[in-house]
Each structure stands twice: as structure tokens, then as C-alpha cells.
Amino acid sequence: MLSEFDLIKQYFDRSRPGKAVLGIGDDCALLAPAPGMQTAISSDMLVEGRHFFAGEDARRLGHKSLAVNLSDLAAMGAKPVGFTLALALPSADQAWLQGFSQGLFALADAHGCELIGGDTTKGPLNICITIFGEVAPGHALRRDAAQPGDDIWISGTLGDARLALAGYNNELALTAEEQEAAGLRMHLPAPRVALGMLLASQRLARAALDISDGLVGDLGHILKKSQVGATLNADALPCGPVLATKDIGLRRRFMAAGGDDYELCFTAPVSSRDAIIAAGAQCGTAVTRVGVIDAAPGLRLVDADGGTLALQLQGFDHFAGTAGS
Amino acid sequence: MLSEFDLIKQYFDRSRPGKAVLGIGDDCALLAPAPGMQTAISSDMLVEGRHFFAGEDARRLGHKSLAVNLSDLAAMGAKPVGFTLALALPSADQAWLQGFSQGLFALADAHGCELIGGDTTKGPLNICITIFGEVAPGHALRRDAAQPGDDIWISGTLGDARLALAGYNNELALTAEEQEAAGLRMHLPAPRVALGMLLASQRLARAALDISDGLVGDLGHILKKSQVGATLNADALPCGPVLATKDIGLRRRFMAAGGDDYELCFTAPVSSRDAIIAAGAQCGTAVTRVGVIDAAPGLRLVDADGGTLALQLQGFDHFAGTAGS
Structure with missing residues (x-):
């Protein structure tokens, strides 16, 4: 024993x-x-x-x-x-x-x-x-530091972990190869430590958090703490390679409100764009611009043409028990 | 909800x-x-x-x-x-x-x-x-710092938490008053923070730990880490007030190998004796000298006359599931 x-x-x-x-x-x-x-x-x-x-x-x-x-x-x-x-x-x-x-x-x-x-x-x-x-003092990427006009960025890709969960739960049918590939994103997330350190040490980003309960719900924490709003371009969201083969409704839903992504969502002034792309390249992590911080409160989800999407999406609540409302 | x-x-x-x-x-x-x-x-x-x-x-x-x-x-x-x-x-x-x-x-x-x-x-x-x-650097009371000749001290009293457990488990019969009084020691332990800080900041003690799994087992960690032995005087151990009314065999067993005491056991040079008593008085915590650190390995339990007690006592192991073996 x-x-x-x-x-x-x-x-x-x-x-x-x-x-x-x-x-x-x-x-x-x-x-x-x-x-x-x-x-x-x-x-x-x-x-x-x-x-x-x-x-x-x-x-x-x-x-x-x-x-x-x-x-x-x-x-x-x-x-x-x-x-x-x-x-x-x-x-x-x-x-x-x-x-x-x-x-x-x-x-x-x-x-x-x-x-x-x-x-x-x-x-x-x-x-x-x-x-x-x-x-270093003053360098931490806090949730309360987003400013109107900031770009909103996402590291890596979204939605494959949620897709894997859907497969395990028989919400939809995946091939064995799809299940295995998407499952890796769920089981072996890659924490974006090097990127976060660069964004902070070079003062490229303002606010940041990691996406664990779904982008829309988690971004909501930044908006609330920073007392700002945001417009997200659903068609700009970086899609995981397995989810990318699925229909657009599922893609949008799993990218915007999936969960278990462990990617960074951060806001940064427009003047940081080139340096952020360089920082992503330096640490081998894709970075994608997906929206903008607004002075007006609330989160607006639009498509590439600027049309408003009426998705009701919420983050995961451990006591409510399921995603959504 | x-x-x-x-x-x-x-x-x-x-x-x-x-x-x-x-x-x-x-x-x-x-x-x-x-x-x-x-x-x-x-x-x-x-x-x-x-x-x-x-x-x-x-x-x-x-x-x-x-x-x-x-x-x-x-x-x-x-x-x-x-x-x-x-x-x-x-x-x-x-x-x-x-x-x-x-x-x-x-x-x-x-x-x-x-x-x-x-x-x-x-x-x-x-x-x-x-x-x-x-x-402060160098002030922490580590387990590996006991030296031969050190006194061994105990804060507060031992055994009442173990007595309460025995009552709850029907190992022995306690009156309602006894159960309540002993139970307070089990449910509301008083962490000896002020005493520990004085012992460290004034450099009065050398090694220390808190007694959570029973004195004998926990003191064994100091002995092992410090590569020393010890002689404990069973009759000097400070007994909890409820346990004090019980027979000597039970008293010795529950004081030496009870658990859940959350008292400090510490070693200190003989030159610290007066200052340790003053520190205890300053923070309202009794301190009792119960033995001595030996160069020879092993833990010897003796009575007040110096006779060896042959108690087989072990600390609590969370995977073995019970105290003692």
C-alpha cells in the first residue's frame, strides 16, 4: 500500500x-x-x-x-x-x-x-x-483596462474543443478522425504564455483574459470591468480546423460561445497592430483581429457585411449547469 | 438560482x-x-x-x-x-x-x-x-534545523480533538458537556500565528511544525529532516482539559498520537528558555517543554521517572485510512 x-x-x-x-x-x-x-x-x-x-x-x-x-x-x-x-x-x-x-x-x-x-x-x-x-508593476493585462477604439484580438483558433464535446455527447456525429483531432484541443490546450508575456512586457495590449467559458461570455467580463461595449465580427473569428468544415451556424455558435478554448482575448490600441502581428509570429501563435471596443455599452455581433446577428449566447455557468440560458 | x-x-x-x-x-x-x-x-x-x-x-x-x-x-x-x-x-x-x-x-x-x-x-x-x-530571509522555522541538545516545546494542549473524535465515533462514552468542550478543539482550532511569528522574528526557535497528524508522527518529520533523534517525556505533555479527566493510558495515547491538534511543536536552544516563556505569555499561548533533541536517531518516549514507554504510535496516513498500524 x-x-x-x-x-x-x-x-x-x-x-x-x-x-x-x-x-x-x-x-x-x-x-x-x-x-x-x-x-x-x-x-x-x-x-x-x-x-x-x-x-x-x-x-x-x-x-x-x-x-x-x-x-x-x-x-x-x-x-x-x-x-x-x-x-x-x-x-x-x-x-x-x-x-x-x-x-x-x-x-x-x-x-x-x-x-x-x-x-x-x-x-x-x-x-x-x-x-x-x-x-512588472503596471504591466499586468487587467480586465478593466480596455478603451473605446481598441482592437479586439484572439490568439489561435476557437471552437474545436466545443466541437469535440459535442461529438462525445452525441450532439452531432463526427468521424473518428474529426473526434480525435478536435479532442486534442479539448484535452491538451496550449496556454499562450509566451504571447501574454510579450503583450505585457512590450505594453502592446491593454485588457486581456483567457477564454475558458466561451468568447462572448468571457469578453463580457472585460466590457463590464472596463465599462465599455464591443462589436465583434462573427466572420472574422478564427475557426479551428475541424470546426471549419461544418456549417456556418454551428461554426458561429461554437466559436462565439464554445468554451474550453484557452486562447487569449485581448484589446490593444490601433497603433499596436504591427507589433502584435510580429509578437504572434515570434512565439508561433496566430493572432486575429476580430472586433473593436465601443464607448456604447453592450456587445454587438455582426457579420462581414455589418449586419447584426441575433445570437443569444452565454458563457458557461458552473451552477446553472449548462451553457446558454 | x-x-x-x-x-x-x-x-x-x-x-x-x-x-x-x-x-x-x-x-x-x-x-x-x-x-x-x-x-x-x-x-x-x-x-x-x-x-x-x-x-x-x-x-x-x-x-x-x-x-x-x-x-x-x-x-x-x-x-x-x-x-x-x-x-x-x-x-x-x-x-x-x-x-x-x-x-x-x-x-x-x-x-x-x-x-x-x-x-x-x-x-x-x-x-x-x-x-x-x-x-524575513533566514528567519523561517524549517523542519531541518533541529540540533542535538535543543529543548522540544509544545504550544497549548494536546489530545482533546482526538478525544472528541473518539466520542463521535463511539470509541468511548463522553458526557454531553465533555463532547461539546472537546469538540470545540476539533472544530475551532486556534492557529498559533502570533507565537510562530515571535519565535521566528526573535530567532528563539530552530525547527518547528504544526501538529496535525499526531505529535509522534509529526515530530518524526523534524527528526528525519534534521537527522537527529529525540526523547519525549510523556508525563510532561500538556493535556487538554477534558482529556485530563481520563485515565493515563488514554491520555498518553491521545496526546502522543491524536491528531487535529494544530499546536506548534518546536525545538530551541536551552538559552532561549526564558524568552520563549515570555513570548508565550505575550501572546497568551501556553508553552511547555516536553523533551530534548538527541544526536542518536530514533524517538524515545519516557515517563517522568525516565522509564521507557513502549508505545507503538504512528501519525495519520490519508491513504492507509486510519491512525496507528
């Missing part, structure tokens, strides 16, 4: 020199913040049956658990430093732990983000990560 | 000037670390049926969820700064949320510790708090 301490030692304590002054194994971890930098902090909790299917591949789940947290740092423009992992497990299943820790550390290492502490306990499967990053 | 955002706004977002540069409502919270200070970080996850009974009073649970985290800062000698709260709830029960948030914030305010962010989701009840404190 694997004990709690053996479990931590075998799968999570890598005992190697790192950024933490003191890592796993004491009452607290100790970090020495870089002089003058602010600490960005975010927590995400993933629950089986809610954020992932029961029986989900452990390695993919390790990746995704950290990816959604890295995405929050990306949305702030912060550089990843470290994270804590609190894990409730039904049992100490060694094959699961092996896969989960491999997926977790592969992504952590790619971003120089160190596991510095946490907690393990028995219970219904629940993964809670708190992540720490650093950002 | 209370939405996720309404829930956060109504019960957890107090929108008042605080220590955070940016608090609840963005992708990350932002903290400006005090210049030159290290950040102490700890996470604890509490699972229903594991760390607390189903149906536990929400206000007490709010207190305890934060208390166990504050206790980790206390064990490091760190000053509380802020915390994140990730909460999985079976439903958005407003009476529960009201009680939980009241218990949580009452303790948070008493320690100047601010809720800066978190996550809420639907799922089996699970409470995960990550806490942040600050401590």
Missing part, C-alpha cells in the same frame, strides 16, 4: 535545485520574489465529471490541470514561477499517478514552472492547482 | 481596499511582495467525510478550513498576507454559504489575511485553500 508520504516522494518530489528557497516537505514552501516584481496568483479546481470525463487519460489530465492555470498567467502577461498541487484521489493508483505526474511535469518543465508544495488526500477525484507568476 | 458569479459577489468579494494590488475578479490576483521578504506558501484540501463530517456546521467549517492553513504559516513563523479559496459545492446553498463565509472571514480578519482569489465549481464538497505569508 502506497502511503501518502511515499506517494509524494515517488511521483511529485523531484528534489532538484529550483527557484524555490524551500520546496516540498516543510509546512510551507518559500519563494524569494524577484525584487520589484509583483506576484500573479490564480487557482483552478478540476472536478471529475464536471471538467473532465471519468476515466480521462491521466497524462492528458496532468497536462490540462496545469495548462488551465498557466493560461491564467498568460492572460495576465505574467511569467510562470511555480505552483502548488492539491489532489484528492479515490485511491493511490500507481499507473494513474505515473501518467498524471508525467503530463504535469512535461508542461511544467516547458514553462519553467516548478511544483513547490501541495496536499494529497483520499476523496472524490479533485485536482486543485494554485499557480504563481511574476510581472 | 444563484449563478457562479453572483455567488462569488454575494459571499466572497468584499471589494474593499486591501493588501492585494488586484483582488477577486481578474484572471489572477496581484500581490506586491514586501521588499526583501520571502513568501511562504501552503495548500490544504479538506474533503467531506475525510477531514470533517457530512453536515458539519458551515460556520465552523469556514473557520477550520482557514485555521489549518494559518497553522502552516504559524509553523514557519510567517506573517499572514492572503489566501485563495477553491470550492467545489454540491449546490449553491445560500444558508451554507452565509455560514461558511462568516466563519472564514471572522478568522481571516482576526489575522489580517485577505481573500484574493479562487475558484468555485459544482462537485462533491471540497475546500482547497492556498495561503501566503511573509517571513
Whole structure:
């Protein structure tokens, strides 16, 4: 029987020199913040049956658990430093732990983000990560900083994760190849850390967030915090390659209100356009201009001809239980 | 139906000037670390049926969820700064949320510790708090710093929380008054933050931890990390007032290997004795000298006459499922 301490030692304590002054194994971890930098902090909790299917591949789940947290740092423009992992497990299943820790550390290492502490306990499967990053004072990409006239930009593509969900749920029929390709976007999101850091450090963007509950709902948070409105061009939204083969109604719906995209939505002055395109090229992430921030409140969705689209779209609410209203 | 955002706004977002540069409502919270200070970080996850009974009073649970985290800062000698709260709830029960948030914030305010962010989701009840404190470089009370000849000290009293558990589980019969009095120690632990900060800032103690899984098991972590041994005087252990009325065998067992005490166990040079007693008096926390750190490995439990006690005692292991072996 694997004990709690053996479990931590075998799968999570890598005992190697790192950024933490003191890592796993004491009452607290100790970090020495870089002089003058602010600490960005975010927590995400993933629950089986809610954020992932029961029986989900452990390695993919390790990746995704950290990816959604890295995405929050990306949305702030912060550089990843470290994270804590609190894990409730039904049992100490060694094959699961092996896969989960491999997926977790592969992504952590790619971003120089160190596991510095946490907690393990028995219970219904629940993964809670708190992540720490650093950002220079005044550089963070906040939700309340959008200004009328700003362009609205999206990184990467939208909608394939939602398409994969629709396939799993038999909302629509996908081929095995489509399901697999779209599923990768759902299971292995790529947090846009490098892009977020460039946008913040070069002061290219004003407001930003990551799209986790659907573009329209999430952009609404920027509009509310910044006390502005927006016009989005539905035909400019960058479509995931699998969704791109589907009909226009489905495309628009899944891009505008899909969820699980983990792409950045950010606003920036018109004067930043060339530099934003260069920043996207520098880190290998597509960036697409999809709309404009308005002084008038409200979110207007238009097509390429400027016609208004009357889509009723809402973000995902964890207590309402489903997307939409 | 209370939405996720309404829930956060109504019960957890107090929108008042605080220590955070940016608090609840963005992708990350932002903290400006005090210049030159290290950040102490700890996470604890509490699972229903594991760390607390189903149906536990929400206000007490709010207190305890934060208390166990504050206790980790206390064990490091760190000053509380802020915390994140990730909460999985079976439903958005407003009476529960009201009680939980009241218990949580009452303790948070008493320690100047601010809720800066978190996550809420639907799922089996699970409470995960990550806490942040600050401590001067070189002052943290680490587990690896005990030295042969150090006194071993305990704050407060031990065993009443374990006695309460025994009553709830019908391991033994308690009167209603005994159950209530001992139960307070289990449900409303008092984290020894002020004492820990004095021990660290005045450099009175060397190693420290908080006793959550039972004294013998937890002290074992200090011994292992510090590569030393210890002799504990079982008759010197400070007994909780309810347990004090029980027989000596039960007293010794519940004090030495009870769990849920959230008292500090720390080691200190003999030269610190008077100052430690003064520090305890200053913050209203009893401090008791209970043993000595030895160069020889192993933990010896003796009685007041120096006779060896052959107690087989182990700490609580969350995957083994029960205390002792």
C-alpha cells in the first residue's frame, strides 16, 4: 500500500535545485520574489465529471490541470514561477499517478514552472492547482483596462474543443478522425504564455483574459470591468480546423460561445497592430483581429457585411449547469 | 438560482481596499511582495467525510478550513498576507454559504489575511485553500534545523480533538458537556500565528511544525529532516482539559498520537528558555517543554521517572485510512 508520504516522494518530489528557497516537505514552501516584481496568483479546481470525463487519460489530465492555470498567467502577461498541487484521489493508483505526474511535469518543465508544495488526500477525484507568476508593476493585462477604439484580438483558433464535446455527447456525429483531432484541443490546450508575456512586457495590449467559458461570455467580463461595449465580427473569428468544415451556424455558435478554448482575448490600441502581428509570429501563435471596443455599452455581433446577428449566447455557468440560458 | 458569479459577489468579494494590488475578479490576483521578504506558501484540501463530517456546521467549517492553513504559516513563523479559496459545492446553498463565509472571514480578519482569489465549481464538497505569508530571509522555522541538545516545546494542549473524535465515533462514552468542550478543539482550532511569528522574528526557535497528524508522527518529520533523534517525556505533555479527566493510558495515547491538534511543536536552544516563556505569555499561548533533541536517531518516549514507554504510535496516513498500524 502506497502511503501518502511515499506517494509524494515517488511521483511529485523531484528534489532538484529550483527557484524555490524551500520546496516540498516543510509546512510551507518559500519563494524569494524577484525584487520589484509583483506576484500573479490564480487557482483552478478540476472536478471529475464536471471538467473532465471519468476515466480521462491521466497524462492528458496532468497536462490540462496545469495548462488551465498557466493560461491564467498568460492572460495576465505574467511569467510562470511555480505552483502548488492539491489532489484528492479515490485511491493511490500507481499507473494513474505515473501518467498524471508525467503530463504535469512535461508542461511544467516547458514553462519553467516548478511544483513547490501541495496536499494529497483520499476523496472524490479533485485536482486543485494554485499557480504563481511574476510581472512588472503596471504591466499586468487587467480586465478593466480596455478603451473605446481598441482592437479586439484572439490568439489561435476557437471552437474545436466545443466541437469535440459535442461529438462525445452525441450532439452531432463526427468521424473518428474529426473526434480525435478536435479532442486534442479539448484535452491538451496550449496556454499562450509566451504571447501574454510579450503583450505585457512590450505594453502592446491593454485588457486581456483567457477564454475558458466561451468568447462572448468571457469578453463580457472585460466590457463590464472596463465599462465599455464591443462589436465583434462573427466572420472574422478564427475557426479551428475541424470546426471549419461544418456549417456556418454551428461554426458561429461554437466559436462565439464554445468554451474550453484557452486562447487569449485581448484589446490593444490601433497603433499596436504591427507589433502584435510580429509578437504572434515570434512565439508561433496566430493572432486575429476580430472586433473593436465601443464607448456604447453592450456587445454587438455582426457579420462581414455589418449586419447584426441575433445570437443569444452565454458563457458557461458552473451552477446553472449548462451553457446558454 | 444563484449563478457562479453572483455567488462569488454575494459571499466572497468584499471589494474593499486591501493588501492585494488586484483582488477577486481578474484572471489572477496581484500581490506586491514586501521588499526583501520571502513568501511562504501552503495548500490544504479538506474533503467531506475525510477531514470533517457530512453536515458539519458551515460556520465552523469556514473557520477550520482557514485555521489549518494559518497553522502552516504559524509553523514557519510567517506573517499572514492572503489566501485563495477553491470550492467545489454540491449546490449553491445560500444558508451554507452565509455560514461558511462568516466563519472564514471572522478568522481571516482576526489575522489580517485577505481573500484574493479562487475558484468555485459544482462537485462533491471540497475546500482547497492556498495561503501566503511573509517571513524575513533566514528567519523561517524549517523542519531541518533541529540540533542535538535543543529543548522540544509544545504550544497549548494536546489530545482533546482526538478525544472528541473518539466520542463521535463511539470509541468511548463522553458526557454531553465533555463532547461539546472537546469538540470545540476539533472544530475551532486556534492557529498559533502570533507565537510562530515571535519565535521566528526573535530567532528563539530552530525547527518547528504544526501538529496535525499526531505529535509522534509529526515530530518524526523534524527528526528525519534534521537527522537527529529525540526523547519525549510523556508525563510532561500538556493535556487538554477534558482529556485530563481520563485515565493515563488514554491520555498518553491521545496526546502522543491524536491528531487535529494544530499546536506548534518546536525545538530551541536551552538559552532561549526564558524568552520563549515570555513570548508565550505575550501572546497568551501556553508553552511547555516536553523533551530534548538527541544526536542518536530514533524517538524515545519516557515517563517522568525516565522509564521507557513502549508505545507503538504512528501519525495519520490519508491513504492507509486510519491512525496507528
